[in-house]
Amino acid sequence: PRALGVIVGGAFTTWAAFIALVAGVLAGGGAIEFTTFLAWVVVAVFGALALLFGWWTIGIARLAYEIDDDALRIRWCGREVVIPVVDIQRVVPGRTVGEETVSGLNWWGCHIGRGMAASLGPTLFFATHNRPEDNVFVVTPGRTYGLTVPDQVAFAEACSRRLIVGFEPGEPQRVEPQGLALLPLWGDQDVWFALSFVLVALGALGGFLFSQYPDLPALVQIDFPRATGIVRVDHPSALLRIGAVGGGIVAVNLGLGFLLHARERAAGLWLLVSAGLIQAVLLGAAVVAFERA
Structure with missing residues (x-):
């Protein structure tokens, strides 16, 4: 489905x-x-x-569901939701639940996120149903999960067979990241704040260069540090190198910052923030250069 x-x-x-x-x-x-x-x-x-x-x-x-003697596992986008079998209280077919609402990824054939099931309350959906009747709901003490299982009878029997054995309480329900999801940067809010700062600073630099460029004369004067006494006349496109430098610094710092973050969080964050600070410095340099041109 x-x-x-x-x-x-x-x-x-x-x-x-x-x-x-x-x-x-x-x-x-x-x-x-x-x-x-x-x-x-x-x-x-x-x-x-x-x-x-x-x-x-x-x-x-x-998207996959797997059940064994220990747990029901839901695999979604690099993460595995682990539900110990001992936590499963009952399995409810979707046709008996009533109205369902989902907040999250919610389009035809994709219903992923938190939601509500009329007779069961708050529910986590990992479903691909076309009709509510396609779903089955796994009820546990802490939460309910909405899944789309082709053979609901076989799924319910698989759960009940394991419950009959009788397990002692084990590990709690949890989410286990896999692959790239193991990188700690995904859950680090400071990383996303720093990344937003970098992108805004880079956008400000690019916006300034592109907005001011049409007003430049055919030839511009580029002043080197006054102590050198050197003045060069060049095409206006030479001033766009400021933006190229800014973009290159962002690319290098972001790459190194993401790589370092897993080993040394502070160093990774500093590389990200410094990329934004350098964009601010380059923006100031661009303002001065365009005024003198």
Whole structure:
């Protein structure tokens, strides 16, 4: 039943990638002006959306439930939700639950996130149903899980067979990250704050360069430090190197910062923040350079 979710997610991914591609073509062939900068912003935003929807679509395609003698495991987007079998109190078919609402990823064939089931209360959905009747609800002491299982009878029997044995209370329900999800940066709010600061600073630098460039004369005067007494006359595009330097610094610092964060959090954060601070310095340098040009 997940085919519809994959198709819709793939359509969203393609749509976002297409807009990013069109904007990239327009920006690449456009003049150096503020509207071109906005086109590059569209490329960045919709490119990120394409990656995000692509990741979610892969997650839908690979969504899996596995039950053994110890636990029910739900695999979703690099994470595994582990529900000890001893915690399962009952399995309820979706046709008996009533109205369902989901807040999170919620489109045709994809229902992932927190929600409500009318007769069961707060529920975590990892479902790909097309109709509410396609779902089965696993009720535990702490929470309820909504899953889309093709053979609900077999699933309920698998749970009940393991409950008959009678287990002693074991480990709690938990989420275990896997693969890239193991990196601690995903849960570090300071990383996302620093990244936002870097992107805003880089955007401010780029926006200034693109907005001021059309007003420059055909030739500009570039002053080196006054102590040298050197003055160079060049094409206005020479001033755009400030933006190129800023972009290069961001790329290097972000790469090194993400790599270092797992081993040395403080060093990783400093690299991220310093990238933003350097953008601010370059913005100041750009303002001075454009005024003197």
